[in-house]
Amino acid sequence: MDGFESNGFTEDRCIKSGGDSVVEQICSFRNHLVKGGLQNYPLYIKTVPTENELKFHYTVHTSLDVVEEKISAVGKALVDQRELYLGLLYPTEDYKVYGYVTNTKVKFVIVVDSSNIALRDNEIRSMFRKLHNSYTDVMCNPFYNPGDLIQSKVFDNMVSGMMVQVC
Amino acid sequence: MSGDCVVGLVLSEQEEKRFSDLFSLTLTDADTTGRVAVGAKVGELFRASQLPADTLHQIMNLCGAKQLGYFGRSQFYIALKLIAAAQASLPVQLESINCELPLPQFPALKIDNEIQKGNLSQSAEIHGQVGRTISLVSSSRGIETMAGKVVSVQIYENSKCVHLLPDVIKKKGQLAGYVTELVLKQWAFAHEGSPTAGSIVYPSGQTHGNYISKPSLPHSIYTLKQPTDPEIQEDPSDDTDDPWRITEEQREYYFNQFKTLQPDMKSLISGSVAKDLFTKSKLPIRELSHIWELSDVDCDGALTLFEFCAAFHLVVARKNGYSLPATLPETLMPEYLQRSEAFPQLTHEVVLLGSHGNSAVESLAGQQQWMNWNHSEENVIAESVPTKLSASTLQQPERHFHNEKADLIRNTNARFKQVAAECQTREDTFFLPKAGCKELDCSQKRKTRPRSYSSTSAEDAIKKAEVPPTPPPRLPKTHSRASSLDLNKLFQQGNQAVKSGLTQPPPAVPPRPPTVKITPFPNKAETSNVIAEQLEKVQQPNFADFSKFSEQANKESLTDLSSRVKRPSNLGEENSSPTKDVKSRQPPIKPLRRKHQPESQGDSQEQLPRLNSTSAPDAKPHQPLQRMPSKHKKAIQTAVRKNKEVHMILVRLNGELQQQFKEVRKERIALESQLEQLRPVSQT
Numbered sequence: 001m002d003g004f005e006s007n008g009f010t011e012d013r014c015i016k017s018g019g020d021s022v023v024e025q026i027c028s029f030r031n032h033l034v035k036g037g038l039q040n041y042p043l044y045i046k047t048v049p050t051e052n053e054l055k056f057h058y059t060v061h062t063s064l065d066v067v068e069e070k071i072s073a074v075g076k077a078l079v080d081q082r083e084l085y086l087g088l089l090y091p092t093e094d095y096k097v098y099g100y101v102t103n104t105k106v107k108f109v110i111v112v113d114s115s116n117i118a119l120r121d122n123e124i125r126s127m128f129r130k131l132h133n134s135y136t137d138v139m140c141n142p143f144y145n146p147g148d149l150i151q152s153k154v155f156d157n158m159v160s161g162m163m164v165q166v167c
Numbered sequence: 168m169s170g171d172c173v174v175g176l177v178l179s180e181q182e183e184k185r186f187s188d189l190f191s192l193t194l195t196d197a198d199t200t201g202r203v204a205v206g207a208k209v210g211e212l213f214r215a216s217q218l219p220a221d222t223l224h225q226i227m228n229l230c231g232a233k234q235l236g237y238f239g240r241s242q243f244y245i246a247l248k249l250i251a252a253a254q255a256s257l258p259v260q261l262e263s264i265n266c267e268l269p270l271p272q273f274p275a276l277k278i279d280n281e282i283q284k285g286n287l288s289q290s291a292e293i294h295g296q297v298g299r300t301i302s303l304v305s306s307s308r309g310i311e312t313m314a315g316k317v318v319s320v321q322i323y324e325n326s327k328c329v330h331l332l333p334d335v336i337k338k339k340g341q342l343a344g345y346v347t348e349l350v351l352k353q354w355a356f357a358h359e360g361s362p363t364a365g366s367i368v369y370p371s372g373q374t375h376g377n378y379i380s381k382p383s384l385p386h387s388i389y390t391l392k393q394p395t396d397p398e399i400q401e402d403p404s405d406d407t408d409d410p411w412r413i414t415e416e417q418r419e420y421y422f423n424q425f426k427t428l429q430p431d432m433k434s435l436i437s438g439s440v441a442k443d444l445f446t447k448s449k450l451p452i453r454e455l456s457h458i459w460e461l462s463d464v465d466c467d468g469a470l471t472l473f474e475f476c477a478a479f480h481l482v483v484a485r486k487n488g489y490s491l492p493a494t495l496p497e498t499l500m501p502e503y504l505q506r507s508e509a510f511p512q513l514t515h516e517v518v519l520l521g522s523h524g525n526s527a528v529e530s531l532a533g534q535q536q537w538m539n540w541n542h543s544e545e546n547v548i549a550e551s552v553p554t555k556l557s558a559s560t561l562q563q564p565e566r567h568f569h570n571e572k573a574d575l576i577r578n579t580n581a582r583f584k585q586v587a588a589e590c591q592t593r594e595d596t597f598f599l600p601k602a603g604c605k606e607l608d609c610s611q612k613r614k615t616r617p618r619s620y621s622s623t624s625a626e627d628a629i630k631k632a633e634v635p636p637t638p639p640p641r642l643p644k645t646h647s648r649a650s651s652l653d654l655n656k657l658f659q660q661g662n663q664a665v666k667s668g669l670t671q672p673p674p675a676v677p678p679r680p681p682t683v684k685i686t687p688f689p690n691k692a693e694t695s696n697v698i699a700e701q702l703e704k705v706q707q708p709n710f711a712d713f714s715k716f717s718e719q720a721n722k723e724s725l726t727d728l729s730s731r732v733k734r735p736s737n738l739g740e741e742n743s744s745p746t747k748d749v750k751s752r753q754p755p756i757k758p759l760r761r762k763h764q765p766e767s768q769g770d771s772q773e774q775l776p777r778l779n780s781t782s783a784p785d786a787k788p789h790q791p792l793q794r795m796p797s798k799h800k801k802a803i804q805t806a807v808r809k810n811k812e813v814h815m816i817l818v819r820l821n822g823e824l825q826q827q828f829k830e831v832r833k834e835r836i837a838l839e840s841q842l843e844q845l846r847p848v849s850q851t
Contacts, residue, residue, distance in 0.1 A: 153457065
């Protein structure tokens, strides 16, 4: 888990799922170097093709920081599923980042382009719920070791379905 | 259909027929116009020609299909011509199609396979005839008012054609093939007199893979059949359901495996247990993970009996080379398996029908029509077809055979669809065989025979899966290097041997006195410091006292030494020993001795005078002096001995310290040189 460097999927669409973080959307790549101690590395990434991949990489990093901050801030009720709405991080960029953390500290991050008609909160929540369910299904697989890249086709398909819906 | 004009392309009669035949193959049944070929089937056909992919792309581009976006008849024909050209080693260009070309061959295509294997002559004539036949048939599919009479007569007359039918049909699906085979065999059997009947060697390869369960056959026909499975290696993707069907033996095996893992057949096998088992199969984790995903339908992290069967079956199939499906085949679904367990054999065939469902039915229908016409024997149809149809419908074909082929077509079509639909809903047997039990027996036998192959392969695969359990522990314990054999032995003998071996080298190392004696070093340093201090202290007063007591030194030194020796003090000894050393070697230290001596002399002198104060001052000092020498000789001698010992010790100590000093100096030099090396670097 230390020094873990994973490589993105070659397809253009990427949802990033990290080590707990899942960033879905328009990001593409995902290369997340784990430094000792901070084990936030991506388990899965999927993005929709766009030019500025690196930008989304930065976004993801910053969003992870914010997520961490929020987790640590809320001392109580850690068990509750929460949703993290970050709003516009960069005024110029016009996209929104949504976060979600499970009780096992797995983080899902969805990056949505604001040019899309703003998705409602409920929709985002349902997306996260679906992600979480799929993730639990992946975990049920005894051949999946927690911390591995998620290579489940079922998960992939679900995410692709969601991406299509979003876009 | 033969009337369709192909723009700009001149085809010979054979070619035209052949091409029509092939074109018809690529049509879907839903397409009544017969104009557009299904892209996927076209692709499949082209790939069957075993030309390289670039060539195929070239051909596709040239024939104009890309421009049009679909494969019309003319495009298709052009493409076929180009394929023929390519196979004839001619350049793939439009010009080459104007040459006289042989017919394009599609070795990988089942039809051609069989034809080439040829029970029968492969003359173009036959091809043409078949083509004509089939093309007529295909067109008749769309145009149901075909003059069936003409067709049937043609076919009927040409008995040779008939034998090709199973091959043709086979492409559409085994189901069709089976039925065809049945029908044809019946027909052949019935027509024993016909010259060609005797030469029938039916392509037995219709059994795709070992997992096919054949429909029931009349017993008599069964004996004609030579069941061999030369085409087990056919691309399973053509009939994906086949390898995914679990035979009885396999099922039993899986059940037994389940029992060994989990005695209660109704409960679950946990994920970790299953993982261990399947890991033994040596499949990559990625594939095992995929298999799990497919088979754990309820996603609970554990496998029910049927999920386990499916998973095991997938593992076996994968080991046998079949690629894993993207979704779980219907025949591996737990519900299906549950049902099939309840109705072991019958559901196989029933679902065979059902699973092949619409595509097979529809494709079959087309092929079946003329097939049905072929037989003048009503019995034939009655006996063979009823495996799929109810008895009542049998009469219909017979009637229609003589009258309206179109109606027959429709009926068989409809009936078949009905049958298929019913099969899907009902599980109980659909067989209304006249041969009743016989057919069941036949079906069982049919199943056993192919299953025997399957079981061997499955057993092999399973054995493969079972064999691995033992090896894994091997690897970690062996050394990776050959040269480590000795080490192996060593390790086997035990650590002690190794330790003893290891302990040997260290002794070679220790001649580093400083490391060993580093700890004592400070002590010795301290002692040496102490000694030095003492020496220094002694030295200073020496110079002062030297002059005074130089005369009495010799005599009184002895007494002093003795008195010194008598006083048990390390300090004294240490002082005396260095003094002794000094005296023997180095002049500057001599005064020490003398200093001590004078001191002791002084002391003794003070004492003596005090003692002898009462007596005469001159005489008394002499007397004690005279006494002293005799007593003190021995004392002095022992002192000398002791001092010598101490001397030896100190000599050794000195040597060691000298060595340490040298080494430290060396280190210092090395560090200094390093520093110098680094300095210019850092400065620049």
